[in-house]
Amino acid sequence: MFQATMEAAQVGIFVLGGGRFIYVNPFICELFGYSAEDFQSRIGPLDLVVPEQHDLVREQMALRAAGVPGKAYELTARRQDGSLFTMSVLGMPATFGDLPVSVGTVLDVTERKNAERRIRELADFDALTGLPNRRLLHDRMAQMIASAERDGGTAALMFLDIDHFKRVNDSLGHSVGDDLLCALAQRYTGVVRRVDTLARLGGDEFIILLPDVSAASAADVARRVLEIAGSSFSVGGHELTVTSSIGISLYPQDGRDIDTLLKNADTAMYKAKELGRNTFQFYSREMNTATLERLMMESSLRHALTGDEFELHYQPLVCLRSGEIVGVEALIRWCHRDLGVIMPDRFIPVAEETGMINPIGDWVLFEACRQAQAWIDAGLSLRTMAVNVAPVQFRQAGFVEMVAGALGTTGLAAERLELELTERTVMHDAEFTLGTLSALNRMGVCLSLDDFGTGYSSLAYLKRFPVGKLKIDRSFIMDLETDADDRAIASTIVNMGSSLRLTVLAEGVETAEQLALLRQMGCSMVQGYHFSRPVTAARMTELLRDQPFRYEK
Structure with a gap:
């Protein structure tokens, strides 16, 4: 019975x-590939393990x-064919007759050890790239900070984000995107030292921990990372070129804990993106202040419309021949309950990025049309209500219908509404733009090209677009008296507009000298502080009634 068992x-x-x-027993024979006779005649315990563990076996x-x-312990075992596996051995003292012996068991634990290693990898390493993941990164960061604090040293944290990575996934598929991330991980690994940590935070974000480095050394690493990532990749049959944006925070000046260093490096990385990408930026306190202000502004924007915090100011558009105010440009102001009046150059970019620009732009259009009709109903002379249109707003579905709704609701005649679009807005997807402009033109709405001369207009498209007015950008007007090049540009735009039978308006006119030069050039209309800053609707009512700039006065 014992033998059978x-x-x-x-x-x-x-x-x-x-x-x-x-x-x-037979199981050991099968496990190692030797016969029972081999074990009893020529094979000893040391023959079954690697040489490095002979002392442990003895x-x-x-x-x-x-x-x-x-107690159970593990050894690296060697089979007769030379293959290796991990075994667990447990032996107990006994006697066999008068001979002291050891009775024991042997288990092949290779699969268990592999499973344990895989579990550790899943817990600590990124499944795609094999790099340390967020959990292990936090452990390494804690060690780095503790070491730097103990020794009074420094350290750096680099936050890497792949520029426009979403385009790769969207156009070529996620499998190509995954292959690209793996290729990038391999290249990044070649840049860092043994003591550094390269980790994947998630998505297309990577972290590099640099213990015991100065700001200059961190900058050198960042430059090498940008350089090595800039060479083309051959992935999935495609030749791809990608760039990275990098933010760097330094210990201890930019933070003494994990969360602060990560947050500040992330902030610096977004600053690098704002500066054109494919570059790196160090964190600064001013940057953090700007980020906090932006977050507060973003949150407040969502309540500004419902809270009636927006209002329109108006700037006169003056006919250069008569001095009469023939139109006004509507300009939005945000009357924040805590921050006071916020100018559009501060909140419009935030509104565009958060998707709030469409409802804000729609409100501006309806309110401007309502005010224009109110002035007309009051018997005031007003030919034009000019409204700026943001690029995102112009490209939204149903924009033409929205304009028609504003006119229909307020009763304003279409020919009194002038929509101002920048060159870049008009030239983006020119064929689509042409269709929208043509629909607005058929409706009777006037169209104006704002900031003319600063973009990249094609004269061929300008000829096709149903635009009725060109606005010379203020950058060409501010030094008109002293800069011959600005005078030449302004004069050229005026002559071109005249040849194309377009009205030309110069914005940013602040001095009598500028006004005189524009009159000599034959410019049609002007606006600027020389006449009036943007004013409230009540003040604009007075200006329309009094017409203080008419020459006969």
Whole structure:
């Protein structure tokens, strides 16, 4: 019964005495590839393990012979064919007749060890790239900070984000995107030192921890990262070129804990993106202040419309021939309950990025049309209400219908509404733009090209677009008296507009000298502080009624 039990056991069982095997069961024979005769005649315990562990085996055999109970321990075993596996051995002292022996078991734990290693990898390493993941990154960061604090040293954290990575996933598929991330991880690994940590935070974001480095050294690493990532990749049959934006925070000046260093490096990375991408930026306190202000502004913007915090101011558009105010430009102001009046150059970019620009732009259009009709109903002369249109607003679905709705609701005649678009807005997807402009033109709405001369207008498209007015950008007007090049540009725009039968308006007119030069050039209309700053509707009512700039006065 004992022999049958031993032979049926699915675990290796042995009896060892005097350094030789007295008994082995069939499972051990199968596990190592030797016969029972081999074990009992020529194979000893040291033949079954790698040489580096012979001393450990001798020590354990001596302890069993001395009657000391054993505990399970692991060895790297070698089969007859030379292959290796991990085994767990447990031996206990016993006697066989008068001979002290060790009775023990052998288990192949290779699969278990592989599974444990895989679990550790899943817990600590990114499944795609094999780099440390967020969990292990936090451990390494804690060690880096503790070491720097103990030794009074410095450290750097670099936050890397791949520029426009979403385009790769959207156009070529996520499998190509994954392959690209793996290729980038390999290149980044070649840049860092052994003591550094390269981790994948998630998505297309990577972190590099640089212990014991100065700001100059961190900058050198950032330059190498940008350079090595800038060479083309061959991925999935495609030749791809990508760039990165990098933000760097330094310990201890930019933070003394993990969350602060990560947050500040992230802030610096977005600053690098704002500066054109494919560059790096160090964190600064001013940057953090700007970020906090932006977050507060973004949150407040969502309540500004419902809270009636927006109002329109108006700036006169003056006919250069008569001095009469023939139109006004509507300009939005945000009357924040805590921050006071906020100018559009501060909040419009935030509104565009958060998607708030469409409802804000729609409100501006409806309110401007309502005010224009109110002035007309009051018997005031007003030919034009000019309204700026943001690029995102212009490209939104149903924009033409929205304009028609504003006119229909307020009763304003279409020819009294003038929509101002920048060159860049008009030239983006020119064929689509042409269709929208044509629809507005058929409706009777006037169209004006704002900031003319600063973009990249094609004269061929300008000829096709139903634009009725060109606005010379203020950058060409501010030095008109002293800069011959500005005078030449302004004069050229006036002559071109005249040749194309377009009205030309110069904005930013602040001096009598500028006004005189524009009159000599034959410019049609002007606006600027020389006449009036943007004013409230009540003040604009007075200006329309009094017409203080008419020459006959």
